[in-house]
Amino acid sequence: MGSEREREGAAGSSATQEFVTRVGGRIRALRKRRGWSVQQLAEAGRVSRRMLTDIELGQANPSLATVDRVARALDTDFAALALPERAAADEQVEGVVVWQAPDGSQALLLGATQAPRAELWRWTLAPGGHYEAEPDRPGAQEVHHVLSGRLTLALEAGPQVLAPGQSAVIATDQEYAYRNDGAEPAVFVRVVTGA
The missing domain is CATH 2.60.120.10 (Jelly Rolls)
Structure with a gap:
């Protein structure tokens, strides 16, 4: 899966660092809560172990589809990994830039x-x-x-x-x-x- 890393960062586009850091931390926490190794989640999410490690460390530029596959392997969804914690009912939320x-x-x-x-x-x-x-x-x-x-x-x-x-x-x-x-x-x- 060496080409996966090249494909993920293709076309001069990237996820924002805030998004990458938030998603990586949440994936790592959910993986550890399940008691899974990086290899187990990598296999379940159909991503290379190296890419998953880089995602967890906030050092990867994952495609939106890769994040979605890993989320499904953890029995969650893309939005649960990407969006900030729920705001108070009267607080306005402007959204999260996840690709640019x-x-x-x-x-x-x-x-x-x-x-x-x-x-x-x-x-x-x-x-x-x-x-x-x-x-x-x-x-x-x-x-x-x-x-x-x-x-x-x-x-x-x-x-x-x-x-x-x-x-x-x-x-x-x-x-x-x-x-x-x-x-x-x-x-x-x-x-x-x-x-």
Whole structure:
């Protein structure tokens, strides 16, 4: 799995250090609580032992799909690892930047529900920006709603372009990507279910 490390940090994008540190610490704590070795969790999460060690130490640049696989192996979810502790009922939460690229593209996790599991995201893709996703488990879906710019959903069946005010629902148990082929930033809301 030596190429996994290269693939995880590909395309000049990265998770924020705050996100990486929070996720790594929570993964390590949950692993130890279960009494699992790094190797046991690595196998259950389908990630290399070296990558998992780097994630726990806050030194890796894991893909969102890698964090999701490890979360599922620990019987939790992506949002439980990524979001800060619950705020007081009257406190405003602005979300957590979990992915960003040098061009200004970023993914902000705004919140999540437990049952049924759903995540609410706000994405910004700079002109020419893109994000390559990994397939989710069967039955997973995403709802996208474009606020500004144009979003291209690169799907196995072909590209789907959404303009401001347009929405689409896609199955994410396939290879897919987000692209901004336009001249202005593409800003969209993303809701993930079943992942």
